[in-house]
Amino acid sequence: MPDRDTQEPGPQELLRVEGVVKHYPGVVALSGVSLDVRAGEIHALLGENGAGKSTLINVLSGTTQPTSGQVLVAGEPVQLRRPRDAQDLGITTIHQELSLAPELTVLQNIFLGRELRRGPFGRGLLDEHAMSARVQGVIADFGLTERDLRRPVGEFGALTQHVVEIIKALAFDARLVILDEPTSGLAEEERVMLFDHMRRLRERGISLVWVTHRLDELYGLVDRITVLRDGRTVATTDTTESTPADLVRLMVGRKTTSLGVIAEGRTPAERPADPRAEVLRLENVSRRPVLRGVSLTIAGGEILGVAGVAGAGRTELARAILGADRIDGGRILVDGEPVRIRHPRDAYRLGIAMVPEERKTLGILADFPLDKNTTVSRLGKVARLGLMLDRRRERAVTRDYIDELGVRTTGAGERIRNLSGGNQQKIVIARCLFTGPRLIIFDEPTQGIDVAAKAEVYRLIHRFVAGGGAALVISSEIPELLHVSDRILVMREGAIAGEVRPDLRGDDLEADERVSAEIMSLAARSVA
Amino acid sequence: MTSLTTSPATSPGTSPTSPTVRRGPAGLLREVVRRPSAGVVGLLVLICAVMTFLAPSFLTYGNWYNLAQQMVFVALLAIGMTIVLITGGIDLSVGSVLGLSAGVMAYLVNQGMMFGLCLLLAVAAGAALGLVNGLVVTKLGIPDFVATLAMLGVAGGLLYLWTGGVPFTGFMIPVYDTLGGVTPLVGDLTAPILAMAVIAVVVAFIMRRTSFGRHAYGVGGNREAARLSGVDVGRVRVTAYVLSGTLAACAGVLLAGRTTAVAPTIGVGYEIQAIAAAVIGGAALAGGRGRVLGAVLGALTLTVASNVINLASVSPTWQPVAVGTILLVAVGLDRASASLSRRLGRAAPSR
Numbered sequence: 047m048p049d050r051d052t053q054e055p056g057p058q059e060l061l062r063v064e065g066v067v068k069h070y071p072g073v074v075a076l077s078g079v080s081l082d083v084r085a086g087e088i089h090a091l092l093g094e095n096g097a098g099k100s101t102l103i104n105v106l107s108g109t110t111q112p113t114s115g116q117v118l119v120a121g122e123p124v125q126l127r128r129p130r131d132a133q134d135l136g137i138t139t140i141h142q143e144l145s146l147a148p149e150l151t152v153l154q155n156i157f158l159g160r161e162l163r164r165g166p167f168g169r170g171l172l173d174e175h176a177m178s179a180r181v182q183g184v185i186a187d188f189g190l191t192e193r194d195l196r197r198p199v200g201e202f203g204a205l206t207q208h209v210v211e212i213i214k215a216l217a218f219d220a221r222l223v224i225l226d227e228p229t230s231g232l233a234e235e236e237r238v239m240l241f242d243h244m245r246r247l248r249e250r251g252i253s254l255v256w257v258t259h260r261l262d263e264l265y266g267l268v269d270r271i272t273v274l275r276d277g278r279t280v281a282t283t284d285t286t287e288s289t290p291a292d293l294v295r296l297m298v299g300r301k302t303t304s305l306g307v308i309a310e311g312r313t314p315a316e317r318p319a320d321p322r323a324e325v326l327r328l329e330n331v332s333r334r335p336v337l338r339g340v341s342l343t344i345a346g347g348e349i350l351g352v353a354g355v356a357g358a359g360r361t362e363l364a365r366a367i368l369g370a371d372r373i374d375g376g377r378i379l380v381d382g383e384p385v386r387i388r389h390p391r392d393a394y395r396l397g398i399a400m401v402p403e404e405r406k407t408l409g410i411l412a413d414f415p416l417d418k419n420t421t422v423s424r425l426g427k428v429a430r431l432g433l434m435l436d437r438r439r440e441r442a443v444t445r446d447y448i449d450e451l452g453v454r455t456t457g458a459g460e461r462i463r464n465l466s467g468g469n470q471q472k473i474v475i476a477r478c479l480f481t482g483p484r485l486i487i488f489d490e491p492t493q494g495i496d497v498a499a500k501a502e503v504y505r506l507i508h509r510f511v512a513g514g515g516a517a518l519v520i521s522s523e524i525p526e527l528l529h530v531s532d533r534i535l536v537m538r539e540g541a542i543a544g545e546v547r548p549d550l551r552g553d554d555l556e557a558d559e560r561v562s563a564e565i566m567s568l569a570a571r572s573v574a
Numbered sequence: 575m576t577s578l579t580t581s582p583a584t585s586p587g588t589s590p591t592s593p594t595v596r597r598g599p600a601g602l603l604r605e606v607v608r609r610p611s612a613g614v615v616g617l618l619v620l621i622c623a624v625m626t627f628l629a630p631s632f633l634t635y636g637n638w639y640n641l642a643q644q645m646v647f648v649a650l651l652a653i654g655m656t657i658v659l660i661t662g663g664i665d666l667s668v669g670s671v672l673g674l675s676a677g678v679m680a681y682l683v684n685q686g687m688m689f690g691l692c693l694l695l696a697v698a699a700g701a702a703l704g705l706v707n708g709l710v711v712t713k714l715g716i717p718d719f720v721a722t723l724a725m726l727g728v729a730g731g732l733l734y735l736w737t738g739g740v741p742f743t744g745f746m747i748p749v750y751d752t753l754g755g756v757t758p759l760v761g762d763l764t765a766p767i768l769a770m771a772v773i774a775v776v777v778a779f780i781m782r783r784t785s786f787g788r789h790a791y792g793v794g795g796n797r798e799a800a801r802l803s804g805v806d807v808g809r810v811r812v813t814a815y816v817l818s819g820t821l822a823a824c825a826g827v828l829l830a831g832r833t834t835a836v837a838p839t840i841g842v843g844y845e846i847q848a849i850a851a852a853v854i855g856g857a858a859l860a861g862g863r864g865r866v867l868g869a870v871l872g873a874l875t876l877t878v879a880s881n882v883i884n885l886a887s888v889s890p891t892w893q894p895v896a897v898g899t900i901l902l903v904a905v906g907l908d909r910a911s912a913s914l915s916r917r918l919g920r921a922a923p924s925r
Contacts, residue, residue, distance in 0.1 A: 370801065370802060389806060390801055390803070391805070391806050393804070394804035399804075400802060402802045407796070407798070408799050408802055409799060410799065411796050411799055411800065412795065414795065418788065422800070422803050422804075423803045423804045423805075425785040426785070429784075433784055434784065435783050435784060477803060
């Protein structure tokens with residue numbers, strides 16, 4: 047029995063986590079987490095990567111068993127041995143990688159594994175009618191129609207897929223919905239719509255636990271915030287009582303860190319005094335229907351940002367430059383010479399490298415150790431006689447990058463899948479640097495990594511261009527673009543909608559707001 | 575860019591303690607169990623131990639010499655299959671490619687062509703069939719399973735049409751006696767055994783120490799990530815099929831020499847054994863995993879199994895049943911040893 051009495055469990059308290067500890071071989075993932083969630087509140091869960099958010103979510107969703115500690119739902123201690131246990135208690139988790147079957151329809155996905163049945167022979171027939179009736183009252187609220195229910199989920203974008211997960215939760219009387227970084231794949235207005243959906247859930251009396259990295263999303267939406275650090279709960283606070291700077295301090299736990307430092311721009315010394323030679327030029331590059339007549343130039347020492355809503359063609363632009371997709375019109379010039387890039391290999395030879403979006407599925411080679419991940423793009427550099435790979439040199443090179451980029455790991459031989467997101471991303475960047483590129487395309491370089499790691503990624507980008515390289519940075523986070531870019535191109539429907547120049551000092555909030563408003567209006571103009 | 579300092583990696587704040595290898599019985603067991611293909615070795619040792627008791631003739635030089643002779647063909651096919659599996663593909667056509675290459679060899683020798691040239695052309699035929707497989711898969715985008723299944727049918731059918739159902743014979747000129755292992759090279763060493771050993775070592779080297787090998791594992795592990803990293807995924811995959819076809823042809827040429835005739839059914843059923851041997855040896859059908867040594871051990875396991883059936887004077891029709899069972903047991907043991915190694919790993923920090 048816990049002798050440390052809990053403060054009177056308020057009548058509206060839905061979930062309480064007490065002193066949960068989780069050991070993995072060699073690692074302590076959670077070393078004492080507590081959390082309480084009230085009925086009908088939006089509760090944000092903050093923390094750097096490795097702080098224990100994912101493990102806590104796994105415990106709550108029944109996929110991981112805690113080593114010690116307990117979980118109470120509505121005051122009752124519960125055992126969550128498998129995902130079904132959590133679901134039966136009304137706890138639904140919506141994971142970052144959505145767990146939907148793209149070929150199945152919305153309705154089929156909602157009821158997957160829990161289909162409603164009818165008919166004689168042991169109720170062996172699916173009751174389509176009952177199933178659509180069951181979600182009838184909900185779908186309109188979330189902007190879906192009766193017809194949408196019969197369309198394959200794969201036809202919808204990320205937002206609607208989240209909505210499907212939400213409806214799935216509602217169809218089975220969820221009381222608590224856990225959202226694991228739902229906005230990382232969404233564009234600006236989609237996020238706003240998702241926030242509306244979250245408020246709607248709260249109005250229905252449903253509690254939400256929301257994991258996020260983005261402090262700007264919290265205000266005006268979240269009721270309370272719990273911050274984890276190093277597997278421990280360091281604070282639970284009302285949103286109104288904390289500033290972003292407070293939260294960052296709590297998350298990072300180092301005295302010197304503040305938002306200002308994290309979002310720091312380049313010092314004037316790091317900026318090239320005069321524009322250098324053009325590295326890349328695009329003339330009317332097209333790949334119908336996703337790219338239409340895109341022209342741009344990037345010079346050495348320059349960071350060009352690319353903004354736009356999801357589906358505006360930003361990633362398609364990156365893929366076209368890298369040769370991952372064919373272009374059907376226009377020219378690409380490197381150093382003023384027209385080139386044909388038919389395959390990423392051609393791009394790497396020309397000195398173009400890319401840090402892809404979706405690090406887990408497109409960036410890392412999960413089963414490879416760090417050294418093999420680092421050298422894969424240019425194995426010739428570590429081969430003797432152009433044939434025999436020199437393992438010792440691979441290790442040495444990787445160790446140098448580990449030191450230089452500050453990768454936290456046990457060594458070059460560790461498997462990359464064991465690293466946190468930020469450290470994985472640093473290795474992907476090391477892979478690019480190892481090819482000796484003059485242009486690196488960064489596609490959502492800080493997606494899903496923590497604040498401190500973001501700052502380090504910015505620092506690496508800055509250092510790369512300070513050495514004369516050029517960078518193309520694609521991002522859905524406008525503040526990120528404002529702080530990192532020299533110029534920002536805004537894309538809309540596969541074309542360049544305009545160009546804006548951010549305020550370079552990075553300390554003028556009004557100027558930042560003006561520029562972001564400009565970006566948003568350019569990005570959305572004809573969509574509205 | 576990197577400044578080439580070779581200071582030891584003392585990264586700040588290294589969090590998880592590195593799993594240092596502990597000596598002692600538990601540490602040794604952990605080591606053994608953690609090795610890939612621990613399952614297959616265990617199974618092999620078990621079968622051999624049991625057989626040594628039951629049949630005195632099992633653990634004799636003569637019997638193992640025969641085993642080595644018999645395993646060559648499946649081993650070569652399994653090595654090729656392992657390469658393809660590592661890249662995330664599958665090659666169902668190896669049996670027919672083996673047969674058709676053997677047919678080319680027998681036919682050309684019968685035409686009186688120079689032996690070395692016959693050999694070259696027969697192996698080239700296998701490589702060409704592999705190339706077709708690879709191009710159909712990568713350029714036409716036809717799924718590997720379908721493309722190689724089609725090749726299995728086409729190549730097998732062509733051999734049948736070509737022979738008219740009557741085996742090619744009469745090609746056993748003296749030099750072929752040597753190549754087929756009827757006459758040994760030096761002492762007891764025969765050409766097929768030598769060929770198998772050399773090929774296994776060379777392919778193991780290729781997979782471990784060359785760019786192609788590294789890229790093959792990368793492509794099988796995550797095709798899109800490999801492509802975006804600048805790996806020429808198409809070329810890697812085509813090369814894997816070409817190697818598989820080449821090795822199948824080598825097996826075919828040797829098998830023709832051993833059986834002294836090329837029947838239209840010469841390669842039938844070999845693809846199952848090749849896949850089984852590769853998987854027993856630790857290759858994953860999902861790609862990204864597999865080892866050449868494992869493939870050879872897998873082939874040895876299957877050969878030992880059929881040897882056991884012979885020695886126990888059980889009807890050879892039981893052999894496919896044995897292959898299937900061994901496949902399940904070996905992969906099951908592998909699973910068990912993986913989870914055992916995880917359990918042992920978990921127990922470690924509490925000490």
